[in-house]
Amino acid sequence: MTFVPRTSFPDYRLTLASFKGHHQKALTKFGHLAPQIDLILEVRDSRAPVSTTNVLFDRVLARKQKIILYSKKDLSIMKPALLRKWHQNEPFLFVDTRNPKDARRILDAVGAFYSQMKPPPPLGLRAMIIGMPNVGKSTLVNTLRSVGYSSQLPTGISSKKNKKVARTGGQPGVTRNTSEIIRLSRDPDLLVYDTPGVFLPTVKDPETMLALSLVGCIQESFVDPVIQADYLLYVLNLQSKNGEGYAEFMDRPTNDIHELLHNIAKKKGRVSRDGSWDQLGMAQHWTNTWRQGKLRKFKGLFDVPAILEVSSTEMKQTIESELERLKDSGVHTRIINSLGEDGTGNSKARNRTAKDREFDIRNQLFKL
16 A cells, blocks of 8 residues: 655644743844844754744844855755755855855855955954854854864964854753854954844744754754654655655654654664553654754755745745734834834944944954
């Protein structure tokens, strides 16, 4: 009998919010810093490229030039051709935030932007790295700084400047405050703010919450482990009808998460003589192997729209509908009220002038 994967996922009544106080504080600070910022680097997890898009960023950082960075390409089966379709008129890069070659590509793109600035900013180009929690922002800062400085040193010379300047970790919330400004390079002169990951006030549906859970944007304990495992099984079957993603535990594809978890327990020798086994423990184990990228043989994609390869028109409609939905959010209203209608700290968005930058000389927010 031919296996037929599920075409829809059960509507579990999940909590759709993980918006914390430091998230709102960060958004407000983004808006206040906006007049000082020349370029935005927005990081999204390429395993959940739709779910890790925070539409509030465009509202708060209105009219700012932006490069989108899709991280964790080493763990993702996202197709670059689909990204090109979605971003026909905006720059993006598909990267591994730990890879020096990809860091060089990013620095080259930022350097190209810098070279077009007339006149060049006297205190260097200031960028801000933003994104949802745990998408790789701080890891990226450390790699960029290491590559940016090492390329400017004589051969055989190392520098203490290459040490980590941003805390990293495998859980969301490691960075909770917008950093002091960090110098990435002196030629060209590039500086960046590392920022905390910012969640949405609410997400639109349970599937989005589950995708965010699988990539680590929320604490893994926030959603029932068996539901997470069931969603993982659901998206793996959409990608491959032969059960390739769990073939080491099953000799055939299945839609039954309890059957799969039981087989995992047997394979791991975790079934007691009396037949009892820890279903929650097996669910956590299996989802964590995917979340942490431990299955190097397999790569993941956890967003259904990306799996189905939705068109650029559908993607645009998704973004627009998200903005409309969030306009009804009380958090959204408070943030926009604190910044002004244009979203830039109660002042109209404009290019920074030489006088603005001269004032920055007194700014003590440098970490050089």
